[in-house]
Amino acid sequence: MSHQAMQHAEDFRAGHALGLDHRKLGMWLFIASEVMFFGGLISAYLHYKYTLGFPETTDLNVVLVGINTMVLLTSSYTVVSALTAIRQGRQGRFAALLLLTILLGVAFLTGQLYEFADLYRQGVTLTSGVFGSSFFTLTGFHGLHVAVGVLWAIVTLFRGLRGTLNAEHNMAVEIFGLYWHFVDIVWIVLFTQIYLIV
């Protein structure tokens, strides 16, 4: 017997009475674990930054990555606007905004790769020292999360184009949005701690 089929709205009455949706709750709990995962990586970076010191920080390109930060922030705007669009039944606008999000995400990743390549040219690599190891691991895992988000966005776009996602059924867009915004939030923290605070 399919257990998914056996789930009805009344199974979730206790949670609904608290104003909760089970899929949103699942995503927020997952985000809680991701906060701690990035937390471990950030703590390692900051531990070395404030005990050893990171002279390589001068090699970082604050303006370029600052622009990249704007790109990612814009993509959060397009995601939440896409959610609004599909809730209003504006499938075309939804698709356009989601496509824009995908392009912005790819642009962010391109910018990151450019920064990585620039650092490599200056001899700062994953294995060149403590800075390189902690910097590239931290920003690398963030980039991986963005890449996963881009793939997820593509899948969501297709579901929207096919009409599986529409004005009545669009929780999947909100769930994707929560993931995307979280990845953006992680970047805000990373940009501040790595690039701005010296």
Add this chain to the structure above:
Amino acid sequence: MQGSATRPEKGRPSYGVIFLGLVILTAIELGISVLRVLPPLSTALYLLFSGLKVALVAAFYMHLRQDSRFYTAAFVLPALLLLVFALLTIAI
């Protein structure tokens, strides 16, 4: 819960306004960096502004402001725990 307009709620700032806020905060941060404002002032400002940006995205784009406090707790409590861990890990 579903079917909101361009505004998350009536009378609340639109997503566009929030975006403008995020851009302005980031631009100011870049200005502080390029102008080489010195710590501890620069650090304090960066922490304040980045905190504001995180709060804006979480409260408005992720709908924490309108949704159940459960979700907010699921986000804020681990973040606080992380803060404790990070500070102690830097120190120990």
Add this chain to the structure above:
Amino acid sequence: MTTASASVSWRRYFWWNTDHKVIGVQYIVTSFFFFILGGALAGLVRAELASPATDLLDGATYNQVMTNHGTLMIFLWVLPVLAGFGNYLIPLMIGARDMVFPRLNALSYWMIPPAGMLMIASFFAGGAEAGWTAYVPLSIGGPPGQTLWALSVMLLGISAIFGAINFLATVIMMRAPGLSIWRLPLFVWGMIATSTLILTATPVLTSGLIMVALDRVVGTHFFTVTSGGDPVLWQNLFWFYSHPAVYIMILPAMGIISEIFPVFARKPIFGYRMIAMSSMAIAILGLTVWAHHMFTSGMDPRLRVPYMVSSMVIAVPTGIKIFSWLATIWNGKLRLTTPMLFALGFISMFLIGGLTGIFLAAIPVDLHVHDTYFVVAHLHFVLFGGSVSAVYAGLYYWFPKITGRMYDEKIGRTHFALNFIGTNLAYLPMFIAGLMGMPRRVAAYDASFTSYNQWATLGALILAASTLPFLYNAVLSWARGPKAAANPWQALTLEWQTSSPPPPENFPEIPTATGDPYDYGEPSPAAEPAAAPAAG
């Protein structure tokens, strides 16, 4: 039950199945397999330590055996078997038909066999030999199997995190009508606290393991001392998870004990809300005390006293629970069934383990006994005397519910007697050896410690023997034992208000809870049972 459906039913345990009851059994049986494996490794350790010299195994092999013993027991036995109980019981206890995310649930289970195989493979690839704590730089330079070890633990961690998401979401979203927060069975409270810990602490270990793996495989410098890498950073990342891990291993166990005492003392539990809140308090406090494992690491000395104080404070909610249990059984009408015997054994043995934990929290004591057999004794009293006793108690208690058959009570009591004697004999001498200075993780020791080690080896032998009556009882009773009633213990929690075993949908109709779960001796009925068939 016809023979045809019986032969179909055992096959579903070997395949993908989203029914939480099937997944729960998969967890329990799989982890028991690793319990046996970990126990065999313990047997090798104790055989080596029966004499002072390194005679049976060479030093490196001993280190690998010792490392994998600890790793298997923690990550592939205690943690998953308790997850198995959670999986089986939570939906039933809250009157739900399944977990919120059944497919994620199945995925969580199916990550375990590959992780287990990775762990076994690591042993043969040049096994990890840095202890289950994998301190750097030793674990960075060690044999190739250490990388597989790290990957295996990462996989198990991710499985646990998915499980925690499922458990928390299920308890929040799917409680039956009338089942308010303060009517949840205490096992469920234990799982709420546990899942909170898994969710927040495990990812930090994952991040640390990634750093270790990268250092080993790619050549990063997270922990390369000559490049400025800091071994203490690993200790922080490791213990931030691994201290809460000990509460992950005890809170569900305490939940099981809380279920058993009221039933077999035929009295309401004493201090229900205090026990529930103590579970949460232990979890929250437990997230803040990890550095008490690092008192000798060279950490900032000013930070040691706060960690000592906060670690000792955890004794308060723990003590509240123990006194509440004692008050529960005080003047009760005790039925000394096998689950009750194991629960009583839990009290005494966990007490020894818990009290010695307070000794260890005291910095001056810890400086003396850190990394000695005092610690080994402490951890085995809490984990074996504590958690494993509770697991056995739970296995016997819910055996009729899960299998639909009753186990043999006499063989069960024999198992208990052997287990109790073996545990005390194996681990009590270790306290003395440790106080006298015997280090842990050694294959050879000074001759003055010989007698303690020999008693301990004898105790281990008895423990090994004690698993035989259990296995015999479990297997034969499941296959041919007398059919069990829906509620052979006359218990009040919801899992007993449906047939043994429950139907796939758990309840013919979702029940409504109308009272508290431990209202024994109270006039009104606790729950309106759904149509619960009598013994089949």
